[in-house]
Amino acid sequence: MRPFAMLLAATLLATPAFCQTAAPAASPEDARLLKLFHDSDEALLKRQPIQALVRGDLRYADRLGDFFSDAAQAANKAADQSDLKALATIDRAKLTPTDQIAYDVFKWQTDLDLRSYAPELLKETIERPIDHFNGIHIFYPDIASGQGAAPFNTVADYENNLKRHQDFIRNLDEAIVRFRQGMKDGIVQPKLVVNNVIDQLNQQIDAGVEGSPYYGPVKKFPTGISAADQARLIKEYTDTIRTGIIPAETRLRDFLKTEYLPDARDSVGLSQMPGGAKLYAYLIESNTTLPLTADYVHKLGLSEVARDLKAMEAQKEKVGFKGTLPQFFDFLRTDPRFQPKSKEELRTEYLAIRDIVMKHVPAQFSLVPKTPLEIRATPDYREKTSAGGDYMQGTPDGSRPGTFNYNTYDLPSRYNWETNSLFLHEAIPGHHFQISIAQENTSLPAFMRFGGNTAYVEGWALYAETLWGPMGLETDPYQRMGGLSDDMLRAMRLVVDTGIHAMGWTRDQSITYMLANSPMSRTDATAEVERYIAMPGQALAYKIGQLTILKEKAKAQAALGDRFDPRAFHAQVLDTGALPMGVLEKKIDTWIEAQKGK
Structure with missing residues (x-):
């Protein structure tokens, strides 16, 4: 994602092992579960291609995605509903222990995601589409800068980036539409947040074309790209930044400054906004x-x-x-x-x-x-x-x-x-x-x-x-x-x-x-x-997360005494990815009981 500079010591070259013991044989239910996971993920990457790009999957690298439209929200909600319906047909009791954990995580996460599309919660979120910590206007420059997630190794990489720029411009304009809906509904950002976003946009606009992070990829080309292609790409990047990106950022900045800011909240707490208390819960x-x-x-x-x-x-x-x-x-x-x-x-x-x-x-x-x-x-x-x-x-x-x-x-x-x-x-x-x-x-x-x-x-x-x-x-x-x-x-x-x-x-x-x-x-x-x-x-x-892990560690130390091995404990915490706290507690408790029986 950024220029390679520092490599870790040789100890980081070990490949992580997933299980320390032989895994139970998978059943047909396990196969059905894994197919559901695969199909769900493939559909997600098509809907949200930026997630594929961040992973290094370039199949949809010519697209940034649709963040704010009604169609995008409806598609995400329908996917959650479909996934939960399919999951309900799988018998959890017939799954391997590892797949039971995966089942629980998938159900918890999908249930939670689906709840976010309830009209009263979605409105509170989508009508405040950008802030100074979560905004396409600040994460996209890093992706497109030549030092972020997007690769710039071939002519196709450079051309894909130009296509993503068009999605970026459309998303900025769609954000204005969402902000206007929020103004009508009284669902608006605090003035403090709006002023910070305006400052961020000003910094990018004022940098001009060659000072823009979007110009970064054409400041230095990799070997293998011809002089003719380099000249063409420099011109196309310059034109896109000058006539596309900077005007789009300016439209958003001017809208926020002249139309939205006067209607923004003086208050800063979410509960001081209509519907905010329920969203905060x-x-x-x-x-x-x-x-x-x-x-x-x-x-x-x-x-x-x-x-x-x-x-x-x-x-x-x-x-x-x-x-x-x-x-x-x-x-x-x-x-x-x-x-x-x-x-x-x-x-x-x-x-x-x-x-x-x-x-x-x-x-x-x-x-x-x-x-x-x-x-x-x-x-x-x-x-x-x-x-x-x-x-x-x-x-x-x-x-x-x-x-x-x-x-x-x-x-x-x-x-x-x-x-x-x-x-x-x-x-x-x-x-x-x-x-x-x-x-x-x-x-x-x-x-x-x-x-x-x-x-x-x-x-x-x-x-x-x-x-x-x-x-x-x-x-x-x-x-x-x-x-x-x-x-x-x-x-x-x-x-x-x-x-x-x-x-x-x-x-x-x-x-x-x-x-x-x-x-x-x-x-x-x-x-x-x-x-x-x-x-x-x-x-x-x-x-909350730290206290949960510390509680489970203390429980393991008390139960295992001198047999407690921090390496084994850390492996148990880390080897199944990010778990909800309830699932993590259950996993560690099961591991402790297994260790006591050895």
């Missing part, structure tokens, strides 16, 4: 995979915040700081020793962290991906509104590496005491291990290899942060404070997300709460709060 369940209430999650968050504050007090005493905890937070935010001097210094630090972590991988993991990892700075066009770091998956065959992006916007706020935990979360053994191991496992059906849920995906990454000791990190006491700060961030998310969307908290109130309970910078706290405003419920999943 759905989003809590869909993100955590559990039927939790906002009140329960809020109280859990307050408990976790109190626990982390106690640990931070102890760490403050350990480093010998004389003062209150808020004063210690200010010290961590402002002392120059904690501020990177350059972007290159930050990159060098992450490379050094990778080398340390890789030495400790064999003691904790029997399953490791073959997909290499690249470490690079967050692209300029999205760094202002992005988190401190993020991960973009590679391809299953390893031909495109996974990418850990570290944010260098407002460089003095990128404290070097937070680098250890950020790497553990976004890279190794966090997102890079979990996502790569799943998609490389061809024994899994495609929806388990490439799909997932936020509670598992982000819960695993946050759990990975708790492995700082076994992975040889946070030996510096300030790095341990950084780890506590990151755990505190996820605890505060439970409080602040529910506070905003269910309890009427304001943006400034939320930022103040986060600054009072952690050493994070105002830049990061602001970006975090504005993320929760744009993506209700998503931030709740991290802590």
Whole structure:
């Protein structure tokens, strides 16, 4: 997805094993189930070709897909209904244990997806088609930049990209139609979100043709493309950007600025929008995979915040700081020793962290991906509104590496005491291990290899942060404070997300709460709060997932004692892809009982 730069150490070249024991023989029911999974996935890729492109499947590479039309929503709903009807004809009891897990995940996910097409929920979502965290206007530039998911190895690759541009332009115009429907229904984004989207569009428009990310592929061609083709493609890309993409972005920007913004909400909470409370309840369940209430999650968050504050007090005493905890937070935010001097210094630090972590991988993991990892700075066009770091998956065959992006916007706020935990979360053994191991496992059906849920995906990454000791990190006491700060961030998310969307908290109130309970910078706290405003419920999943995995680990350690092997436990968590929390708990409990019987 981006230029190849860094490869992992040789230990990452092992191919993951799916089962440690011989699998039961498959039955005709298993064959029917796998055919359903295959047919469902093939239909999905045709409806949503961008998913195929991200996987490295180029059969539909000349299409981006239809994101906002009534026809697209109806097709997705009909597919869910058809899949559930077919699944009901399969006898789960006759399936192998692994396929029973797959059955349960497929049913849970499809049921949940189908519920999202209920008219009252769909309206609340589709009529707010873009925000500054989830928007075609920010994910497509990366795909089309020459450093993203789309390959640029042949003339056909370049021509497919031009065809996708036309889909992109149509989707931008369709987004305006959806926004107008929302204006009529009183279902609108907060002004804060709209202004952030306008800023993102301005940055791309102002870059002009040659500064545009869409111009990236023709700045450098691979060998094998003739001079004549290069000249033609440069002209076609220039014309498409100048007369197609920039005008479409300008239409959307101008509409948002002159028509939509005056009607946008001053409030930021979802429950302050018509129908928003019901949507938020759905989003809590869909993100955590559990039927939790906002009140329960809020109280859990307050408990976790109190626990982390106690640990931070102890760490403050350990480093010998004389003062209150808020004063210690200010010290961590402002002392120059904690501020990177350059972007290159930050990159060098992450490379050094990778080398340390890789030495400790064999003691904790029997399953490791073959997909290499690249470490690079967050692209300029999205760094202002992005988190401190993020991960973009590679391809299953390893031909495109996974990418850990570290944010260098407002460089003095990128404290070097937070680098250890950020790497553990976004890279190794966090997102890079979990996502790569799943998609490389061809024994899994495609929806388990490439799909997932936020509670598992982000819960695993946050759990990975708790492995700082076994992975040889946070030996510096300030790095341990950084780890506590990151755990505190996820605890505060439970409080602040529910506070905003269910309890009427304001943006400034939320930022103040986060600054009072952690050493994070105002830049990061602001970006975090504005993320929760744009993506209700998503931030709740991290802590819920982490706490579930930690609970199951503690249960296994208590039951198995000296026989507990972290490598075996991690394999059980990782080897079937992203599971809903209830399914994961059942799987680990079954494994514990099997280990006790040996």
